[in-house]
Amino acid sequence: MTPRPPAVVLLSGGLDSATVLAMARHRGFDSHTLSFDYGQRHRHELAAASAIAKVLGATRHVVTTIDLRVFGGSALTSDVEVPKDGATGDVPITYVPARNLIFLSFAVAFAEVIEARDIFIGVNALDYSGYPDCRDEFIRAFELAANLATRAGTQHHARSPEPFLRIHAPLMHMTKADIIRAGTALGVDYALTHSCYDPVEHPGSATLACGRCDSCRLRAKGFLESGLPDPTRYA
Numbered sequence: 001m002t003p004r005p006p007a008v009v010l011l012s013g014g015l016d017s018a019t020v021l022a023m024a025r026h027r028g029f030d031s032h033t034l035s036f037d038y039g040q041r042h043r044h045e046l047a048a049a050s051a052i053a054k055v056l057g058a059t060r061h062v063v064t065t066i067d068l069r070v071f072g073g074s075a076l077t078s079d080v081e082v083p084k085d086g087a088t089g090d091v092p093i094t095y096v097p098a099r100n101l102i103f104l105s106f107a108v109a110f111a112e113v114i115e116a117r118d119i120f121i122g123v124n125a126l127d128y129s130g131y132p133d134c135r136d137e138f139i140r141a142f143e144l145a146a147n148l149a150t151r152a153g154t155q156h157h158a159r160s161p162e163p164f165l166r167i168h169a170p171l172m173h174m175t176k177a178d179i180i181r182a183g184t185a186l187g188v189d190y191a192l193t194h195s196c197y198d199p200v201e202h203p204g205s206a207t208l209a210c211g212r213c214d215s216c217r218l219r220a221k222g223f224l225e226s227g228l229p230d231p232t233r234y235a
Helices: 015-026 044-055 099-114 136-149 151-157 176-185 214-226
Strands: 006-010 030-037 060-065 118-120 166-168
Touching: 006 015, 006 099, 015 030, 015 044, 015 118, 015 176, 030 044, 030 099, 044 060, 099 118, 099 136, 099 151, 136 151, 136 166, 176 214
Parallel strands: 006 030, 006 118, 030 060, 118 166
Antiparallel strands: none
């Protein structure tokens, strides 16, 4: 049997990254998942990521800690209130400065160590909150930088014009409804995922989604438009 090629999959514990992990598995990759405890107020997503990695057959699940609260600058990494019932401005306060740039840099280091050529990330340019690091232009630029900045990339370039490291963003031009349909077809259990930026800790119960932050609103809209039941437990 031909061994499956390794890949690093960034896994937040949310709907999009769970779908991407299922896609990577479906494409025949041996997935190594990477999550971050970065001081986010919605740390409950880490438990979701661990459960998703196990259910979707990740070979290895790594959680690394970096404290982005030392910089702040976001409602997710400071005590600034999370906007509810519709974000305002071109780039909302829930944007975490350079988050995907940082996460992908860690993913590249992980990929070099396990000799993987492929990295998967669940960014999306349609149903998203206006984050600049979720655009196709950023992903392509980062892929170029990653190949220039790594031993594997530069050694491969000496032999071939094709890039060694490939950044896959399969959700980039999909609507949230299409993402949900695709993930459901691949067996993703969305009840395991958490998307809420400002979860409600309910005594004697599981962590509940607020239902009003931008992430919750996009998620609920996606399920409604997909025609599939929303398993999210809202406060």
